Amino acid sequence: MSRAATPVTADAISARDPVLDRKPESRVWKKFRSHRSAMLGGVLVAFFVGMAILAPVLPIPDPAATDWGAVRQAPSAAHWLGTDEIGRDVLSRMIWGAQASLLAGVVSVLIAVALGVPFGIVAGYFGGWTDAVISRCTEALLAAPFLILAIALAAFLGPSLTNAMIAIGISATPLFIRLTRGQVLSVAAEDYVDGARAIGLPTRKILTRYILPNILPPVLVQATLTIATAIIAEASLSFLGLGQQPPAPSWGSMLNTAKNFLNQAPWMALWPGVAIFLVVLGFNLLGDGLRDALDPREQ
Numbered sequence: 001m002s003r004a005a006t007p008v009t010a011d012a013i014s015a016r017d018p019v020l021d022r023k024p025e026s027r028v029w030k031k032f033r034s035h036r037s038a039m040l041g042g043v044l045v046a047f048f049v050g051m052a053i054l055a056p057v058l059p060i061p062d063p064a065a066t067d068w069g070a071v072r073q074a075p076s077a078a079h080w081l082g083t084d085e086i087g088r089d090v091l092s093r094m095i096w097g098a099q100a101s102l103l104a105g106v107v108s109v110l111i112a113v114a115l116g117v118p119f120g121i122v123a124g125y126f127g128g129w130t131d132a133v134i135s136r137c138t139e140a141l142l143a144a145p146f147l148i149l150a151i152a153l154a155a156f157l158g159p160s161l162t163n164a165m166i167a168i169g170i171s172a173t174p175l176f177i178r179l180t181r182g183q184v185l186s187v188a189a190e191d192y193v194d195g196a197r198a199i200g201l202p203t204r205k206i207l208t209r210y211i212l213p214n215i216l217p218p219v220l221v222q223a224t225l226t227i228a229t230a231i232i233a234e235a236s237l238s239f240l241g242l243g244q245q246p247p248a249p250s251w252g253s254m255l256n257t258a259k260n261f262l263n264q265a266p267w268m269a270l271w272p273g274v275a276i277f278l279v280v281l282g283f284n285l286l287g288d289g290l291r292d293a294l295d296p297r298e299q
Contacts, residue, residue, distance in 0.1 A: 100238075111165065119173075176223075196209075
């Protein structure tokens with residue numbers, strides 16, 4: 001007599017194969033954690049973010065306080081990173097300058113995402129003349145180099161950190177429009193989206209329930225990478241006098257001042273340059289790690 005077959009349930013499959021029992025979030029985190037360069041990037045970013053947040057409570061001098069008896073002093077026990085051309089502590093200005101650079105990077109990208117993602121969704125999902133108009137405008141903006149466009153917009157709006165963030169955000173918007181449009185075209189062709197249309201789901205629900213969640217991972221990765229570009233752009237604008245205005249500290253404006261004293265006080269240019277290099281490296285490594293961890297083909 002044959003033995004009755006035991007029904008195979010989802011719980012039984014999970015018990016046999018622990019890989020199927022893991023949540024997607026745990027798989028993503030495990031893969032990200034195994035990415036050593038991404039973890040290094042996360043540590044660098046966390047260090048600078050923590051430095052910027054803790055700037056008001058750290059026991060450091062006022063970044064705008066001058067000391068005419070300590071003009072262009074080399075690094076010492078009194079001033080760990082030296083002083084600038086009017087005796088201000090370079091370490092203090094570095095720490096406070098991190099606020100301007102990180103704020104510019106994050107806010108600029110938020111502006112670009114807030115503008116670019118909706119336009120990209122509309123262009124990719126509805127198509128037709130809407131897609132044609134948005135795509136042609138995007139291509140026109142992409143024809144201008146990113147930094148040149150940011151400089152032109154910042155010069156038009158006027159020199160200030162706020163205007164620099166707006167200029168950088170608008171300049172980065174075409175990148176997110178193009179990325180979002182391409183992702184929407186890919187997701188909208190999937191069977192589950194066709195099924196949602198077939199059962200009569202409203203367009204709003206299709207976009208919010210099926211389209212948007214599936215395009216967020218690549219947008220998040222691109223946003224992380226673009227923060228690094230935005231930080232460099234803010235430093236460039238501040239270097240040209242179009243960003244953070246003196247006496248408020250900014251890594252770019254510190255480099256602008258330091259260029260006149262490279263022979264007498266090279267430390268004035270060294271530390272802001274190292275800070276920009278490290279924070280940009282951190283965001284790039286973090287973005288690469290997120291891209292690998294969120295790639296469904298690598299799960």
